[in-house]
Amino acid sequence: MAAQRGLNPSRDSIAEAAVALVDREGPDALTMRRLADHIGIPVMTMQRTVGSRDELLDAMVDRVTLTIADVPDSGEWHEQFASLFVWLHDVMTTHPGLVRLRLSRPFLSPGVVRLAERGLALLAGAGFTPEEAIIAYRSTYLHTLGCAAYVDHLDPAAAQQRTRTALAALPPAQFPYLTDHLDTVVPGVSGNAAFEFGLANLIDGLRRSRA
């Protein structure tokens, strides 16, 4: 936890500690002061190597998205295309707070740029023009991030309970469907199944537009 052998921790190891902190205690727990305390260095020493808070968030995304190379590049284009976004969704849901923290700016980390290159190249290989490819890529990309952003981190049970309470209080006359199907609707708020369904649906549409 503390800096080893008196050496100041690197940008990447600070980012690692920050990701661990967010994973453990949620996005609101990430403050420069608290993180520095966790690592065991003065705040200003950390500030010096990692820059501002926004730059720390960049470093966190950099770190977390580096593993894209693991996605295989064999198989049909649509299978590879799907794998890319399953990978992205996995990364973002194993570190849930992160999407929320970084929503304000476009992701330009090496891993994400490589994802875009591979995704767009796959679409080009399947016959999409650049204009078609960028829109197809973008809609799949935003679908993935949208689903990942809505996964509740620390307490999904509490989120479901809040939803259930709110829906159960509705007047059945105006809300017949929601009140009738409460037990089906409430578990559905976890976005995971919705992601897979939407991704398959989107990619099916892309394939069909090529046939």
Place this chain on the structure above:
Amino acid sequence: MAAQRGLNPSRDSIAEAAVALVDREGPDALTMRRLADHIGIPVMTMQRTVGSRDELLDAMVDRVTLTIADVPDSGEWHEQFASLFVWLHDVMTTHPGLVRLRLSRPFLSPGVVRLAERGLALLAGAGFTPEEAIIAYRSTYLHTLGCAAYVDHLDPAAAQQRTRTALAALPPAQFPYLTDHLDTVVPGVSGNAAFEFGLANLIDGLRRSRA
């Protein structure tokens, strides 16, 4: 701007001022103190009627999503279904900071609940089982919010410039597609066209699964 006739502003009028503040100066500008100053009342007076910061955010979403009744309920189910999400996307992109501020908790405002009721009822009418309907609804819903969340608020030009600079610096050998199609890719980062494309694509898939 100031409270009229000595009366303390209502929860809704505080929310109105808060939405205006976020529209004008972005999500980071929304603090309890600054908002109270804008309205012209002491912070604690505001706190009293609106509750905590999280409850203020709820009030803002409540206010902004009230107009769903305007969506017409005639036409084919898939047209109505599409209109619901176009409406949601419109609302969220005219008040961009809001999605980001409220990502942490499920939207349970009256307008959003009514959206869910109508959307799910439309799917049920088209023959989807409850289990199918909730997943279909959820993926469309998250796609919409995902696209809306990534619209950059205050300075889309700056966001595009940042993207362009990052992509232009890539080595063409490893990133042939991105460097070749820079002028097509960069404008594509605005999520609007991607939203419409993805929505049509998703709904086409839903229709096909019913045929």
Place this chain on the structure above:
DNA sequence: ACCTGAACACCGTTCAAGT
């Protein structure tokens, strides 16, 4: 030169003092 403590200008919320 490098490092970092102290200080600054904030923040949301509690708590108690005013009426």
Place this chain on the structure above:
DNA sequence: ACCTGAACACCGTTCAAGT
């Protein structure tokens, strides 16, 4: 009882004092 000022425990970043 209602209202709200002062205080508390934070926050990110600047600035200048240390070595």
